[in-house]
Amino acid sequence: MATAMAACGQDDGATSSAPKAPATIPELTKDPLTLSFIWFDWPPAHALEDFANAEYTKERSNVTIKVKTVPNANWHDAMFTQFAARKTDFDIPILDSQHIGEAVTNGNILDITDFVKKNIDVKAYNPYLLAAYGQYPQAETGKRDENASLYGLPLLGDTWTMIYRKDLIGDKPPQTWDEMISVAEKCQADNPGVSGLAFHQANGSDAAAVTYNTVNGVYGGNLWDAKTRKIDGVVNDAAGQEAMDVLVNKMKPLTAKGSGNWFIDEVNAAVAQGKACIAFNWIAASGGLLDPKESTLGTTREQILDKLGFAPLPSQKTNLVPLGGMGMHVSAYSPEANQAEALNFMKWFEQADIQKKWAAAGGVPSRTDALESPEFLNAGPFNKVYTDSVSRMRDMWNVPEYARLIDIENTNVNAALNGAKNPKDALNDIAKEQQAVLDSSGRKGGGGL
Amino acid sequence: MSESAPLTIDQPGQVASATPPAPGRSRRLSDRWLAGAFISPALLLLLAMSVFPLLWALYLSFTDYSATRGGPAHFVWFENYTAILTSAQVHLRALTTLIYVVGAVALQTVLGFSIAYLISRRTHGRGVLTTLFLVPMMLSPVVVGLFWRFMLDAQFGVINSMLGSLGLGQVEWLTQQGTALLSLIVVDTWQWTPFIMLIALAGLTAVPKYLYEAASIDRASEWFRFRTITLPLVWPLLLIAVLFRAIEAFRLFDLVYILTSGGPGVSTETLSFHVYKVAFLGFNTGTASAYGILMVLVVLVLTQLYLRYLNKLKED
Numbered sequence: 001m002a003t004a005m006a007a008c009g010q011d012d013g014a015t016s017s018a019p020k021a022p023a024t025i026p027e028l029t030k031d032p033l034t035l036s037f038i039w040f041d042w043p044p045a046h047a048l049e050d051f052a053n054a055e056y057t058k059e060r061s062n063v064t065i066k067v068k069t070v071p072n073a074n075w076h077d078a079m080f081t082q083f084a085a086r087k088t089d090f091d092i093p094i095l096d097s098q099h100i101g102e103a104v105t106n107g108n109i110l111d112i113t114d115f116v117k118k119n120i121d122v123k124a125y126n127p128y129l130l131a132a133y134g135q136y137p138q139a140e141t142g143k144r145d146e147n148a149s150l151y152g153l154p155l156l157g158d159t160w161t162m163i164y165r166k167d168l169i170g171d172k173p174p175q176t177w178d179e180m181i182s183v184a185e186k187c188q189a190d191n192p193g194v195s196g197l198a199f200h201q202a203n204g205s206d207a208a209a210v211t212y213n214t215v216n217g218v219y220g221g222n223l224w225d226a227k228t229r230k231i232d233g234v235v236n237d238a239a240g241q242e243a244m245d246v247l248v249n250k251m252k253p254l255t256a257k258g259s260g261n262w263f264i265d266e267v268n269a270a271v272a273q274g275k276a277c278i279a280f281n282w283i284a285a286s287g288g289l290l291d292p293k294e295s296t297l298g299t300t301r302e303q304i305l306d307k308l309g310f311a312p313l314p315s316q317k318t319n320l321v322p323l324g325g326m327g328m329h330v331s332a333y334s335p336e337a338n339q340a341e342a343l344n345f346m347k348w349f350e351q352a353d354i355q356k357k358w359a360a361a362g363g364v365p366s367r368t369d370a371l372e373s374p375e376f377l378n379a380g381p382f383n384k385v386y387t388d389s390v391s392r393m394r395d396m397w398n399v400p401e402y403a404r405l406i407d408i409e410n411t412n413v414n415a416a417l418n419g420a421k422n423p424k425d426a427l428n429d430i431a432k433e434q435q436a437v438l439d440s441s442g443r444k445g446g447g448g449l
Numbered sequence: 450m451s452e453s454a455p456l457t458i459d460q461p462g463q464v465a466s467a468t469p470p471a472p473g474r475s476r477r478l479s480d481r482w483l484a485g486a487f488i489s490p491a492l493l494l495l496l497a498m499s500v501f502p503l504l505w506a507l508y509l510s511f512t513d514y515s516a517t518r519g520g521p522a523h524f525v526w527f528e529n530y531t532a533i534l535t536s537a538q539v540h541l542r543a544l545t546t547l548i549y550v551v552g553a554v555a556l557q558t559v560l561g562f563s564i565a566y567l568i569s570r571r572t573h574g575r576g577v578l579t580t581l582f583l584v585p586m587m588l589s590p591v592v593v594g595l596f597w598r599f600m601l602d603a604q605f606g607v608i609n610s611m612l613g614s615l616g617l618g619q620v621e622w623l624t625q626q627g628t629a630l631l632s633l634i635v636v637d638t639w640q641w642t643p644f645i646m647l648i649a650l651a652g653l654t655a656v657p658k659y660l661y662e663a664a665s666i667d668r669a670s671e672w673f674r675f676r677t678i679t680l681p682l683v684w685p686l687l688l689i690a691v692l693f694r695a696i697e698a699f700r701l702f703d704l705v706y707i708l709t710s711g712g713p714g715v716s717t718e719t720l721s722f723h724v725y726k727v728a729f730l731g732f733n734t735g736t737a738s739a740y741g742i743l744m745v746l747v748v749l750v751l752t753q754l755y756l757r758y759l760n761k762l763k764e765d
Contacts, residue, residue, distance in 0.1 A: 073710070077729045084516035084732060106517045203712040258603020260624030260713060275604070403730040415714025420626045426714075437731075445513060445525035446532020448726075448733025449539065 017107035018151060019332050023114035025347065026340040034064045035341050037328070038079055038090040041069035042264070044156050044284050044363060051361040056348060063341060072263075073204045076403055083108040088331045091338040092345070094155055095329055096206075097132045097395055098402040104136045104151050105400040109329040110339070112346075113149045119347045120153065126390050129154055129366045133327030138226060138398045141320075142391070151329060153346050154366030156284055158324030159393060160214060161385045163271055163279040163286065166309045168194070173311035177218050177246070180278060180314045184254050187277035196254030198276035202263040203414035206406050209396075210322050212247055212413040214280075214313070217320030217394050219243040224397060224434075232435040236427045239317070248416050248423040260418040271308070272296065282324050283382045284364055286310070290381070310382040312389050323393040325364065359383075401437050404448070408433045503745075510739035517732040529739035539740075541715065542723045545630065549719060550698045552634045553641075558691055560638065561645025566679075568646070569653040579650065586643040594707030597636045598623070601708075626716045629709050633717055636704055641694060648690035652683035685762050692755050696748055720744055 039045040045067050052065035068090060070078040076099065082088040083106060095103060103109045112134075116122065122130055131139035134152035139145055162180070164173050168187050174180035184196030200207040213223060221239035224231045234240075256275060259266070264285045270276040272288070272295040288294050289308060290301050298304040313321045328349075330342045348354060355365040359376035364386055370376055371387045397405055409430050416426035440447060510529055514522035533539050568578050585593070600607050601622035609619045622632045656679060664674045702721040705711055711718035718726075724744070728737035 073706075080517055080732065081729065084519075086519070102517070106519065108517075202710065203714070204710040256604055257619050258609075258621040258624055260621065261709070270604075401731070407726060407730050411712065411715050414712050415716070418621075418624045418626070418713035420712075420714040420716050445528020446536070446736055447513065447515075448728075448731040448736045449532055449536045 018104045018109055018111045018149075019107060021110040021112045021115045021330060021339070021343060023118045025115075025119070025343045026336070028060070028340055028344055029337040030062060031337075032062050032064070033337060033341055034066050035092065035338060035345060036090040037065070037067040037092045037094055038088075039067055039069055039094040039326070040072040040075040042072070042285060043287055045069045047362040048155075051358060051363065052345075055354065055357060056345060059348060060341070060344070065345075075205075079103075080108075080403075083331075083333075086333055088333045091331055091334040091342045092328045093331055094326045095152065096326055097323060098206075098398045098406070100134070100136045100151055100327075100329075101138070101398045102400040102402060103329065104149075108332055109151050110332055111149050111151055112153070112330065112343070115343055115346075116150050116153065119343075120350050124352065124367045124369060125154070126366070126368055128393060129157060129390065132323055132393070132395050133325065133366070136398065138395070140226070141394045152327035153350055154325070155328040155349070156325045157364040157366045157371075157386060157390070158282050158284045158326075159321045159386060159389045160210075160280050160313055160324070161283045161286060161382045162311045162313055163276075163281060163289065164309045164311065165194075165274075165277050165307055167307045168277050171309065173309060174278075174314050177215070177314045177316035181246075181250050181254070184278045188254055191277065194275055194277055195256040195259075195270070196277050197251055198255060198259065198262065198267045198270040198279035199251070200263050200267065200280070201252075201255070201259060201414060201417045202261045202266075203410045205263065206396075206410060207263045208413040208417060209406050209409035210324075211280075212244065212409065213394075213396060214320075214322045215247045215251070216240055216243040217318060217322070218313070218316045219246060220317035226397075229438050230435070231438060232431040234431075235434070236431040240427060241424060244416065244423045244427045247413075252417050260414065274307075280313070283380075283386050284325070286382050287362060287380065305381060308381075310385050312385050312392070319392050320394045321389045321392045323395040325366075399438070404437050405434050408437070506738040506741055509735050510742045512735045514735045514738075515732050516734045522735065525735065529736045530743065532736070533740050533743060538715075539720075539723070542718050542720045545717065546699060546701070546719045546721075549630060549634060549637075549701065550695055552630075553637045553698050554691060554694050556634060556638045557642045557645050557694055558687070561642045561690070562649045562683075562687060564642070565646045565649035565653055569650060579647070582646055583643045585640045586647075588640065590640065590703040591707060593636065593640050594704050597632075597639075598708050601632055623709050624713055626713055629713060629717045633701075633704055633708060636708065637698065637701070641697070645687070645690045645694060649683060649687055652686035653679065656682045685759060688755070688759055688762070692752065692759075696752070699748060700744070 037048070039048070049065055049067040056065060057063060079090075079093050079095070079099070080102065082090070083103065093103070093109065095109070116134075127144035128139065128142050130150075130153075131144035131148075133154040134150040135144060135148045136151055137148060139148070162173060165187070168191055169183050174183045188194065188196035200211050202208060216223065216235070216239070219239050219242050221237065221243050222234050225234050256270065259270075262270075264281060267276075267279050267281045268285065268288055271279045271281075274296050290304055292299050292301065292304065295304050297307045328346060330339055334342065349358070350367070352367060352369050355367045355370035356373045356375040359365045359370050359373065360379055362379065364383070365371060365376060371390065376383050377387065396402070399405070412421065412426040412430045415421035416423045421429070509522065511524055511526055512522035513525050564582060568575055568582075571578070599605070603609055603619055603621045603624065606622070608622065612618070612620065620628060622628050660678050661674060664678060669677075700721045701719050702725060705717055705719055705722045709717045711722050720740075721744070724737055724740045727733050727740060
């Protein structure tokens with residue numbers, strides 16, 4: 001089927017070789033079938049498997065859903081090494097929004113533009129959310145190009161939430177980034193043993209890079225000029241330098257000693273053990289903070305919530321927040337029956353009532369009606385943060401070179417945060433090295449160094 | 450078979466020793482065929498799992514092939530090799546790897562030999578002690594990396610807790626440039642010192658006792674006996690252990706991946722870790738193949754020089 005699809009595949013200029021999915025879902029098999037996803041190991045992955053097996057099987061009793069999980073650091077490799085072999089043991093890869101370019105360019109996932117037109121109510125979504133998890137070439141921040149091709153649909157929305165100690169800094173969260181830093185500074189001084197801030201600093205995955213990108217956005221910086229593919233001179237302009245200075249010289253001193261390799265779990269652990277005044281983490285990973293078994297802040301969920309508050313990120317020069325979450329896509333190498341089932345699952349999943357059920361099950365939906373539904377808003381104290389943040393989101397680059405761009409940024413920001421590099425030099429190195437990656441498409445030999 | 454039996458009767462010596470009949474030409478061929486049949490599975494496995502991939506990697510190293518982009522591989526000849534050998538990024542990783550190899554292997558050799566020497570002088574409990582010392586070597590490097598990561602955690606780790614109880618300050622073991630590489634060396638030393646110890650112990654126990662007895666009669670000092678008997682006899686065996694450890698340390702990946710991810714920044718990225726990034730982040734298969742081939746060449750050349758030295762030692 002993939003071959004047949006490739007034959008009639010549409011080419012997005014010189015960039016796409018993705019085979020095309022049919023507009024109409026082919027006849028589904030009645031034989032037992034396992035529909036496999038691949039994701040990294042975190043609570044939403046387990047929630048998805050439980051939810052889909054409980055709900056989707058009501059409609060398709062012969063189907064079993066299996067969400068295969070790998071460590072976060074291996075997520076990209078686990079998917080793309082199988083794509084490289086042109087054979088996958090999963091049907092629905094859950095790609096980060098930034099992975100789309102690489103998968104589309106290599107023809108690893110199906111072009112579902114026609115399928116979406118015929119089966120999905122696109123008006124039910126914030127256009128940028130639909131674009132971020134499916135469109136390639138990448139959409140302009142906050143917009144969707146309706147003429148562009150779609151290669152995925154939203155599975156899990158996400159952004160950062162600010163987690164603050166109400167008992168230490170008061171009920172009202174800081175409104176600006178500068179205010180947040182001074183509140184954290186005072187809290188740290190007033191509470192020995194508690195650090196002012198906790199945030200992602202590790203050099204694995206996209207940890208340190210997302211932190212810098214967030215501060216960069218808040219202080220009015222840009223990651224690149226997408227139209228001219230220019231990074232050098234953009235990310236390291238005055239706003240970018242100010243953001244790096246704020247991150248390294250104002251925020252880092254307020255973090256715990258040795259936190260230079262912290263990511264999602266370590267930040268959550270610091271909050272749960274009462275070791276941080278203000279923390280930043282992905283909403284989808286924050287559920288565990290309310291579990292009394294994992295927290296020293298209270299013996300019940302209510303007691304914990306008396307001490308913990310969740311708020312959208314403070315703004316400064318802009319109010320941008322990082323776009324997180326992932327979309328679901330269809331592997332170009334899956335058997336025909338599985339591809340048909342995958343399309344059917346996607347159509348089923350994006351229905352209004354299913355999105356609300358997904359919200360109630362612990363997922364973060366993307367349809368506007370589900371985001372504003374009581375099922376979602378009442379499911380967690382941080383869910384309103386997500387709904388309020390949707391219009392403020394900004395993503396990174398989703399170009400095929402993403403994996404290398406993020407590694408360059410991660411390692412340099414991590415080096416600056418841990419004193420291995422001067423912040424200014426780190427930012428200039430990011431700009432120079434990322435630009436070299438983007439400019440190296442015609443290079444003969446030595447690619448990847 | 451029965452036809453060949455009478456031929457041996459004419460040769461009394463052979464009859465007396467009940468030697469089986471001399472095999473005929475066809476029998477000898479048959480044995481060879483049998484020998485070939487026995488080794489062919491291993492040979493095929495070696496060809497399929499080692500020789501073919503090596504040759505394929507050699508071919509790819511001269512191309513711009515990318516495993517994910519697919520399509521034909523275009524020959525770039527020595528461009529990949531030139532780029533690697535002139536890359537400042539590679540030079541930095543090579544220096545890190547060199548410091549790591551020298552530091553880790555030197556520490557392991559000193560410690561491993563010292564422990565083996567002490568154990569060899571014990572008459573009771575030698576077996577139990579040796580077994581206990583070997584435990585770290587039996588563990589998976591990933592497991593070792595994970596529990597050392599917890600132990601070295603600046604906030605919650607047991608090492609800093611112990612330092613705290615001694616009145617010393619917290620050390621950022623894994624996140625500071627000065628300590629991260631040292632931590633890797635310490636963890637690797639914890640795991641692999643037993644290997645050196647084991648080989649050294651084998652050498653020490655093989656030293657003939659009469660040499661020490663002769664030295665005692667001559668009233669040679671402990672240091673003199675060690676310097677003129679123990680060390681020269683154990684040295685060649687110890688060098689082989691060092692060679693194995695140096696090769697292992699040169700291709701270190703797992704501990705870096707688990708403990709530091711190459712950080713802070715890239716300050717603990719070894720050559721192997723860098724090859725992994727080139728191969729799987731950008732899927733630059735051609736470059737990664739050339740990088741891998743160069744690493745194999747370095748090991749081969751160094752091993753040859755080392756073996757020559759070892760042979761010279763034996764001849765002397």
